[in-house]
Amino acid sequence: xxxxxTGDQTVSGNxxxxxxxxxxxxxxLENFLPMLSETLALxxxxxxxxxxxxxxxxxxxxxxxxxxxxxxQDLEDMLSALFTAAFPYQTSYDKAYASASDYxxxxxxxxxxAFGSAKAYSDYYADLNARACRKAFAAANAKVHARRxxxxxxDPASAPRTDWESQTAIVRACAAAYAGAFLPSxxxxxxxxxxxxxxxxxTDR
Numbered sequence: 001x002x003x004x005x006t007g008d009q010t011v012s013g014n015x016x017x018x019x020x021x022x023x024x025x026x027x028x029l030e031n032f033l034p035m036l037s038e039t040l041a042l043x044x045x046x047x048x049x050x051x052x053x054x055x056x057x058x059x060x061x062x063x064x065x066x067x068x069x070x071x072x073q074d075l076e077d078m079l080s081a082l083f084t085a086a087f088p089y090q091t092s093y094d095k096a097y098a099s100a101s102d103y104x105x106x107x108x109x110x111x112x113x114a115f116g117s118a119k120a121y122s123d124y125y126a127d128l129n130a131r132a133c134r135k136a137f138a139a140a141n142a143k144v145h146a147r148r149x150x151x152x153x154x155d156p157a158s159a160p161r162t163d164w165e166s167q168t169a170i171v172r173a174c175a176a177a178y179a180g181a182f183l184p185s186x187x188x189x190x191x192x193x194x195x196x197x198x199x200x201x202x203t204d205r
Contacts, residue, residue: 024156025061029054035197036082036174042181043085049077060153071153076146082170083138085177090184092133097126145169171198 033054040047052074056066104111104118115121148166175198179191 022061024152025057028057029061031198032170032174033057035178035194036078039174039178039181039194040081040085043177045081045085047078047081049074049081053078056153066153068150068154072146072150075149075153076142079142079146079149079170080138082173082177083141084134086173086180087134087137088176088180089130089134092130093126096129097122100125141169141173171195174198 033050037050040050053071056071056074059066100122101118104121108118111118111121115124145166149170152167175191175194178194179187182190
């Protein structure tokens, strides 16, 4: 079962009210964007870019033209928020903490003089490292997927088949971000719940 609108569910660049191939925009408007809004709210991020992307999809669904340069920027801003929320911060932090602890153990006097304790240094380094990795992860993913999704917004029917990878990527990121907002013990259950919701619209079309 496909996660995404494919085949006769795509919409052409001439999409309008009488065009039956509106699955791409409907999936975003009825399924993905509401789920993303809920997910970002759980992370305390009420992205205004999401509202603008919603407007772009509504416009395309009704056959209106949009400013695709602006749409690309709005998508990039929205996806930056998504991939920031989806980044496995704790995993990154734990790996960096372990590395910093090893380093601190081998350079005890220097670390104690500068930070007071190995723990203080490890906490500082791990957080700094994880934040930097999260920022880079979000920026890189947002840029590449925004470009691809802008092409879909313009004309899903003619977008390269390989660009469907971006659709898959945002589904997976949204599910991970949603599940990550809850306790670690709930992650698998919440992740499956999110994936089920994101796939639901596909089974009804």
